[in-house]
Amino acid sequence: MADIEKSELRKKLKADFVANGFDGLSYWQALENALCASLPRCDAKAITDTLSEKYVSVENTKKIPALQMIKVDGIHPTAAIYISLLQRVPQRIMLGKNRKIRFLTTTDRTLEYAKNMLSLQEIERVAMICLDERKRVVNAQYIAKGEESHASVSPSLITQIMTIYKPKYVIMAHNHICESLEPSHSDVSFTINTRKLIGRLGGELTDHIIVNKDDAISMASNTDFSFIFNQ
Known part of the structure; x- marks a missing residue:
């Protein structure tokens, strides 16, 4: 030209x-x-x-x-x-916005934090957010990523993070590449198994957030899945 x-x-x-x-x-x-x-x-x-x-x-x-x-x-x-x-x-x-969010004491704040980490990701990723007894964020990191729409999480990595940061509370979050925010069977199984693992390590899994490019849901606030966190 x-x-x-x-x-x-x-x-x-x-x-x-x-x-x-x-x-x-x-x-x-x-x-x-x-x-x-x-x-x-x-x-x-x-x-x-x-x-x-x-x-x-x-x-x-x-x-x-x-x-x-x-x-x-x-x-x-x-x-x-x-x-x-x-x-x-x-x-x-988006990640930089989380520097201003120090405490996750409400569901809305937790949803915002998870969306900042995951809403613009092109592949499925899983994040683990560690909180102290005041629900102050002490660590937040990606712990798995998938090729397209599935990510496998290593229990040994969760154990390692729990050992290093010794959080009182833990929030898991992951993104769906598709538009649906509905937790899959594998999402539910992962949440149940992860809650048990974290409990054995002295912490408490208080929520699992699912994010897509436009929105996010809290499994702990959903009546169909809240039983997982109340056992």
Whole structure:
């Protein structure tokens, strides 16, 4: 594409963004805008067209590491790194919100904390949140991740974390890649078994939060599953 054409395209993209805002753009248009603004020498339209043709959907693109994207013909290494960073910055921002949340004394606060950890994850991940006797967060970390929609948790890792941090209370949380927030049979079995394990180690599992990209539920606050936490 000639430099004059690139310049005209950039002007049009900027005008569309100013007129319609981010919500008025498709994902590919937003990505093209970002590439134009940050990498002025690249052919933003060619890159977004290539990505769209190869990976079809936004969700597919989000899962592609920079090293793999670089191997695609027409994708410059700088653009691949930029796109990869662009996908992950929102995750870091969400995690950063939890620095201001020191205590999880209410269900709403717990849901917020879990959503910040999990709502933007592209694969299923499991988080373990450890609280002291005042329900102050003493540790929160991911303890498992899956290839797509399933993650297996190691009981030995849970034991290790319990031994190190000695929490009074524990909250488990994981995300569903699908839209449903309904706990699966494996979710229920995992919750029951994990509560027993944590109890043997001197702690108490007080909730299991399930998150999708838009919302979250508390199993302890759900009448169908609250019995697990009252045994």
